[in-house]
Structures are given as structure tokens and as C-alpha cells.
Amino acid sequence: MSKQPKAKLFSLRCLLMDFVRLTGALPGLVWLRPKRRYTSAQAKKRIRGAALVISNHTGFLDPVFTMLTLWYRRQYFVCHQAFTETKAGPFFRATGCLIPIDADNFGVGSFRAVTDNLNGGKVVTIFPEGHINGGQMLTFQSGMVLMAMQGHCPIVPLFIKPRRHWYSRLEVIVDAPVDVAALCGGKPAFAKIKEITQLLQDREAYLEQLAHHTTYTEEST
Numbered sequence: 001m002s003k004q005p006k007a008k009l010f011s012l013r014c015l016l017m018d019f020v021r022l023t024g025a026l027p028g029l030v031w032l033r034p035k036r037r038y039t040s041a042q043a044k045k046r047i048r049g050a051a052l053v054i055s056n057h058t059g060f061l062d063p064v065f066t067m068l069t070l071w072y073r074r075q076y077f078v079c080h081q082a083f084t085e086t087k088a089g090p091f092f093r094a095t096g097c098l099i100p101i102d103a104d105n106f107g108v109g110s111f112r113a114v115t116d117n118l119n120g121g122k123v124v125t126i127f128p129e130g131h132i133n134g135g136q137m138l139t140f141q142s143g144m145v146l147m148a149m150q151g152h153c154p155i156v157p158l159f160i161k162p163r164r165h166w167y168s169r170l171e172v173i174v175d176a177p178v179d180v181a182a183l184c185g186g187k188p189a190f191a192k193i194k195e196i197t198q199l200l201q202d203r204e205a206y207l208e209q210l211a212h213h214t215t216y217t218e219e220s221t
Contacts, residue, residue: 033169036069036172039174046072050153051155051156052151054144054158056158058160063075065172066125066158076124076125078101080100080101083100101113118147128140128141140197146193156178158175159208159210175203
């Protein structure tokens with residue numbers, strides 16, 4: 001995997017994004033009391049350089065949940081173009097944290113918007129189900145595998161445990177990074193991409209099972 005640029009601790013371009021992250025951190029920590037669980041020592045290591053983070057999609061607050069989980073890195077979220085046209089859209093566009101794509105007309109431009117960020121050493125978060133799942137995990141879309149290959153970065157699976165009540169504690173399971181380029185053997189063959197997509201879906205299903213147990217891994221609160 002090629003060497004990625006290091007993320008800058010301070011950037012004028014990210015000033016508003018960092019302000020929102022910092023001011024939102026305290027109420028988020030008090031309200032959600034996040035608990036992070038890890039499948040292994042490798043999973044517990046901080047992400048260095050570029051990464052494509054994937055997660056199940058439980059609701060509109062999922063980006064907040066992933067930010068509190070990977071609090072030490074800025075994240076750029078792949079979202080539907082339609083979201084940028086809502087009342088909240090202009091604010092989130094101003095922070096620079098969105099990568100809007102046209103899911104109905106996904107083309108080269110949308111693909112490059114993601115891979116350019118990855119090649120810039122950033123952490124991009126995507127919800128491969130494409131929609132909020134309503135409690136039952138949907139089939140993953142395979143574009144994430146190609147994005148990770150072209151972005152020369154691993155995929156990091158997370159699982160957000162659905163909260164029963166508004167006051168319930170947030171629990172997120174973090175898995176070890178998956179090197180998709182190594183799994184593909186450097187050749188993005190269609191059969192391999194399908195196979196890796198299924199592997200990632202299986203990993204998410206495994207994380208979902210672990211979410212209902214409390215004694216399997218190291219824990220960080």
C-alpha cells in the first residue's frame with residue numbers, strides 16, 4: 001500500500017469543522033457516554049493515514065456516533081446529494097465534512113470525489129447499505145471496495161449498536177482494518193470485489209453478534 005500524506009493537526013480550511021467537532025464533543029460525551037469495544041489489539045490501534053470507514057446505518061445521528069468513536073481524526077462523510085439541499089445542508093457544506101454523491105447516477109465524478117480525499121490521506125466514512133436500515137442490515141454495495149483500492153487505503157468496519165432509548169449509552173464495536181488491495185491481489189476483478197464485499201458484510205454481521213456480549217475484547221470508555 002502506497003505511503004499516504006500525514007493529516008495536519010491544524011488547518012485553516014478545516015477551522016469550522018474543527019470548531020464544530022470541539023464544541024459538540026462535550027455535550028456528546030455527556031449525553032451519549034460512548035463505550036468503544038475492539039475485536040483485537042490491532043483494532044484498538046489509532047488510524048494513521050487514509051482509511052475508508054464503513055458502518056451499519058441505524059439513523060441520522062450515525063455520523064455523530066462515528067465521530068465520537070474516532071474522535072482523534074477528522075472524518076469526511078459520503079452522503080446523498082439530496083441531503084445537501086435540505087435546511088441543514090448549507091451548514092454541513094460550510095464545514096467541508098460532506099462528500100455529496102448522486103446515488104441514482106453514480107459516475108466517475110462521484111467516485112473521484114471519494115478517492116481524491118483518500119489519496120489526500122483523509123478518513124472517509126461511508127454507510128454501504130445506502131439507506132437507514134430500520135433494524136435489519138441491508139445488502140452492502142460493492143463500490144466501497146473499488147474506492148479503497150483506488151484510494152490505496154484499508155477499510156475499517158464499525159458496528160453501531162442500536163440504542164433502545166434516547167438516554168441509552170452509545171456502544172460501538174471497532175474491527176481491525178481490512179487490506180482490500182492484498183485480498184484482491186492488486187487486480188480489481190469483479191468476482192474478487194464481490195467476494196470482498198461479502199466478507200465485509202459478514203464482518204459486520206459478526207460485529208452485530210458481538211454487540212450483544214460484553215466480555216469478548218478490550219474496552220475503552
